[in-house]
Amino acid sequence: MRFLIIILSVFSLNTQSLNFDAVRDAYKVAANDKTKVESFHKLLSKVNKEDNAVLIAYKGASIALLAKHAKTIKEKKEGFIEGVSFIEYAIEKSPDIIEVRFVRLSIQENSPKLLKYKSNLEEDKQFLLAQFKNIKFPHLKNHIKDYISQSKVFTDEEKSVILGS
Template identity: 40%
Template structure:
């Protein structure tokens, strides 16, 4: 019986790792795609406050993208507020997780200024610069590197650390 639980754990673990790999690859593309955003929204429907903070942060980011694509102003506001709340909950739960910091920075960087969700850009930028060398996942390193290289918040000198 114990072996069954161990087997189920590894299936679940590798399934989640594969899902996270796909999420990382698709998330940057969701910024310009209602289809990818809608797909993510469906996939994250079961993610809640008891879920892994990284998934919570991605769900929050997807909700902010839903706000971007929503037609009604009230939906835009509701989706954005809920998304920000989830991202901030994830940061609070795992403040030293570089992936969550990257997600928050990407949302803040792309949020309209009038929404006022920009206060942590410098903090997250410094965190990313300091902790990037310690990232063990090749996929995550590539996603963060691509983000940094395309971000207006990192200068040429800072970008050189990612080349």
């Protein structure tokens, strides 16, 4: 029994040592620079569905970003579907976490229409607008604010409300 506890502790320490600010920064960079996608994905390689919902969502995003740069259409589609499954699992696990909704919105906004993964854009946008003022962590607030400022999903009026916060 003691051995089992030690093994479980080692596995959970691997993902607990991830710094959320570093993950956010890596996501932002990877989303805009295809040469950084692999390192973002590697950063989250040990994350599994038992971990924190935010990390699960970012892992899904890393898989979806990898798929975007895959060589064949089949690899692109399969990778995207796998990535989305992690994001949707994170939403099911913790639907009230703003960062999980943010990750889904950013992937949906930037996914090709062909993949038909855009059905929650308005729902997630409204969630972000309603909950933005409740974000306690300045780094997360700035991370989401930076995204909203360049997003096409948000109107100029919505942007001005958020950017004025």
